[in-house]
Amino acid sequence: MHQNHGIGYAQYERSLEKRMEIERKREQEYKRSQEMLSEFTGKVNKS
Secondary structure (H helix, E strand, O other): OHHHHOOOHHHHHHOHHHHHHHHHHHHHHHHHHHHHHHHHHHHHHHO
16 A cells, blocks of 8 residues: 555545545546556457
8 A cells, every 4th residue: 555655554544535535546547457458459359
């Protein structure tokens, strides 16, 4: 947790604001990875 987001789990657990910020970033990263996977899969299947 600390390495990826810069805060420890205890602080994450206590602060709703920080928790929401981290979860928004996680959601964005997930969507970005899904888009990249979709693009990659499309390119592989066309070859």
